[in-house]
Amino acid sequence: MTNPTAHDLIARSNRLGADPKNTNYAGGNTSAKGTETDPVTGEPVELLWVKGSGGDLGTLTESGLAVLRLDRMRALVDVYPGVDREDEMVAAFDYCLHGKGGAAPSIDTAMHGLVDAAHVDHLHPDSGIAIATSSDGEELTAKIFGPKVVWVPWRRPGFQLGLDIAAIKAANPEAIGCILGGHGITAWGDTSDEAEANSLWIIDTAQAYIDAHGKAEPFGSVRAGFEALPADERREKAAALAATIRGIASHDKPMVGHFTDDARVLEFLASSKAPELAALGTSCPDHFLRTKVKPMLLDVPSNASVEASLTRLKELHETYRADYTAYYEKYATPDSPAMRGADPLIVLVPGVGMFSFGANKQTARVAGEFYLNAINVMRGAEALSTYAPISDAEKFRIEYWALEEAKLQRMPKPKTHAGRIALVTGAASGIGKAIATRLAAEGACVVVADLDLAKAQAAAAELGGTDVAIGIAANVADAAAVQTAVDDAVLAFGGLDLVVNNAGLSLSKPLLETTEADWDLQHDVMAKGSFLVSKAAARVLIDQQLGGDIIYISSKNSVFAGPNNIAYSATKADQAHQVRLLAVELGEHGVRVNGINPDGVVRGSGIFASGWGANRAKTYGIAEDDLGKFYAQRTILKREVLPENIANAVIALTGPELQLTTGLHIPVDSGVAAAFLR
Template identity: 70%
Template sequence: MTTRPETSALLDRAHRLGADPRNTNYAGGNASAKGLATDPVTGGDVELMWVKGSGGDLGTLTEAGLAVLRLDRLRALVDVYPGVEHEDRMVGAFDYCLHGKGGAAPSIDTAMHALVDAPHVDHLHPDSGIALACAADGEKLTAECFGDRVVWVPWRRPGFQLGLDIAAVRAARPRAVGCVLGGHGITAWGETSEECERNSLYIIRTAEEFLARRGKQEPFGPVVEGYEALPEAERRERAAALAPYVRALASQDRPQVGHFEDADVVLDFLSRAGHPRLAALGTSCPDHFLRTKVRPLVLDLPPTAPPEQAVARLKELHAGYREEYAAYYARHALPNSPALRGADPTIVLIPGVGMFSFGNDGQTARVAGEFYVNAINVMRGAEAVSTYAPIEEAEKFRIEYWALEEAKLRRMPRPRPLATRVAVVTGAGSGIGKAIAHRLVAEGACVVVTDVNGESAAAVAAELGGPDRAVAVTVDVTDEKQVAGAFRAAALAFGGVDLVVNNAGISVSRPLLETSARDWDLQHAVMARGSFLVSREAARVMIAQGLGGDIVYIASKNAVFAGPNNIAYSAAKADQAHQVRLLAAELGEHGIRVNGVNPDGVVRGSGIFAGGWGAQRAAVYGVPEEKLGEFYAQRTILKREVLPEHVAGAVFALTGGDLTHTTGLHIPVDAGVAAAFLR
């Protein structure tokens, strides 16, 4: 299908505006274009509007993300508008204005674009514009900043009436290029797409310059002694130590993925005398508090406080936060309000250390943190020239528990089985480990890809979609410090760990008399010692979280089968197999399940087989190395070759939610080897 000039220009403009975080936040704001098209039914001209649909993001907007509506029908809605008390029903009316299949679902801001008499309209959430919008004397400051070119519109909840308000400004003030929406953001318009973009950027940049020129130097107040940022290595060490406890607090109602941020803007805010007052006021722009909740949880201790004191205080504050949030709901809920969605914080601020943000996946957690950085920038701008004055709490509640927001949540796809789970997979740079990492991410997990080969780990993490889904860590599992470092990385990337797969392995196949002490020590160091070190670190994190967890050992058929010329490898695998039983018995009281998978003959894609093990085993069995997979298949009951994906499937079966009452189990994935049947 050929892209129309209007939509092509609109998408280009949206991408440029959305690419710069100074212009708008992720998935915030929308842009539109109007134009003539041919009505496929009558053959005559019809006026259409293309506008970013509900839930889209300007920076990544595609044509499929545009709602396409008939302007004559949209404008006719003015005559049937029932008034501000009943305007929610207007959103449903937008569906009857769609042109053809219509593309994306229309957003609540559709009226703003349709009713403004301009061919091109932008609605954005820039930090500089919201700073003016949330200043106590925002109307006066807007006039001082822009004169009569930009008009102040008092706070009104997004919807049809706000569209009418802005349309009235456009009609009454022909010199105006846009407006500042109290407590919300900005809207700009233009006769061409280029003019509209130019006007949007004029408002944003002029506001930035005004705040910088007019603002005071320390809007958050002086630095409080003892609340300065810790040195980078020390604060990240402390953040990793606190992360499992913080994640446990944020996951009381439902499991959450975490994200850590220690950018200078966050650390400076938390070091200043004004941060407790400002944090308590909460965020203002609807996009902000829908992502961050109305306010964060703030630790009121200096970063030098003993860790156990910080944890205890966080628990006290969390209990108070939940009570306060429940009271906030009770103060404003109506009989038809959606049920309380959960009282845990989305943003947790730790002075001197940084910010933890939470969500139902890695991206949502990260974006929540980005929104709170936006909120800090807004507070700074407002405090620099005035006093930060967000919208009233009752208005925040009306949006947070808006029936339209509830409907949007219900339209979201059902979570995948491993959603919110954070996994660490060892030896995941190739073969079985790589296949496991791929399967876990496909099922919704966030994965820490560890491997002794850092380049291989990084390549796999990139394949999996990058840092919102997977991060890579170079780890030699025989090294205690490196193992601990992998779990610190998991804590900082995703808040903690729920699922660990002990897959790292190495093998040298030799008869007893040719097996050196070094052969023995190396294989036991990687598989027996390595699994022990990883499981011990995993248990520490999982017990701190109090959310249960899974530890899976990739052992081997050789753990129970006595074969020739393989004593070091088989003995190490038998050690791993018994670790499963021992840890299942010990960790069950914490809700941690420990199970194993016993593969055999996984040749294709295997790092071990490619590293010499294949040639050695082929020599033992007297077959060409390239035929080894077929040889293994033919000696099985099912006569089928075992692939890495089959092992990954067993890991998912153990951890995906159906075997919730199973621990201490070993699952053979060997296509049937009778001599290795478990007894």
């Protein structure tokens, strides 16, 4: 059962973390001190509960707390070797832990343990960081808060910062907290409610002062020609640029993307100060660890053509990489970790919006949220003073901190399809749904496309939140609808890596009963539809320059001549040859095209449920419920083919093991000799 002190701490943390004005996602930490009975001695022991490394205040639970013996933690003061070796203190925290389980102590543990207060909050509010990054932040702190809040000059998080804040609190009995230069705020209280109230007072007081005394146009005047485009034009241009921008961000390592045209981003990009402020980069360590030290800003007007914008983006990328490499080489020491990549994580396009990138969708989205935090910070600092972030030298010390590198090395090995973006057509049921499910399970971001939007969204929701999958409507027989679906995919996740042409339907009729409309419908959905999807997707894959995969779910009927099936089998043969044709054409771009030939997949199939199953059962003279068993018995292996079997083949063809395979059709039919490929 949760200790009452820890219970109150979690509740306070969740309240503070739920409001973005208080702190960014996974930013800051909170703590509480209290007493519990030592299970070994039976005596009371003073403990510190503190949010552990890597957690988020808004979603904090008991397992996210580190619990330390306060006497042992404070005894570290006597063995502290000084700032040159303070990283060693993080490892020492492990020897202060109490009980079983819990999170790993973070670098900020000292701040919480050494400050003589029962409850401590360390947060990254935009209003507080605005004061912390103002060129006259110390003077502003005194003017805004008086003796209640004390200025602490910038110091990298660690044991010494904890000592500094403890000394400041001891020397300033009236103080309820402090502004940490370039970084954020820390507040304290004798009770949990008091600490929370003090934190909110600092945040709200800072914002009220900015609102009352700040300049009306902190970013300067609007740059003519850089204003926001109308919404439809923004979306169209964003979709046209997205693939190339993702390729830019993924030059060193494949990235997933996120796009936003938030009004605050567009306002910033339209302002006269945007170029100089963007060049200064972010300041709060939580911000630039997610956004890199600075963004890449496109410097052409909003109404510049897509072609001109793309040309300039590629030029700016070369400059960005050179600048970042120079930054690394200037500040790196012999024991610095290797450079992690020189590509931007934030790309700003005036009139259009912001593209942000990360190893997965959540990281990409959060990077964008952090840069929006940075814009808010710059707005507040420029409203009152001049924005003055910490130096590049200090940014490098944190970005390439040995402790940060160790955290990255502890990350679990990525799944086979992590960082890949997949579009699956006909994915609301049957084979398509099984493929989408398996791709998501292997780490891919999935766009579930289906003619029925409600079913597509429901299927996507089963895979997780929108950081994992989205559902969209897609009539694959309509070129405009297909292009819209591909645009939706690239704006949702940054681009495309993997396309599965699965949408299909079938009408089981003999030749003389097959109408022209029957023929056209099936060819429009499967032959024409897969052509349209592959064409629209290929543009993205080529622009990204990251290679990719196109998979066709064809059929054993593409090579096997069965009765009463002229239209369906003919269009499946068309799809089968598209595989070979596109494998040859797209190979120079690193795009592999392969096909899968299933036999009758009855379970969960929308095709079979819509009448195809009844017709095929009538053809074979069996009950419809026995169709799966019938198909199984006519195979070599005598096993029914399930949607999951097709999904397994997709994973094999698009995973890391078959990188040199293209133009291949894999039978997944339990062995149908008549459908053997020759």
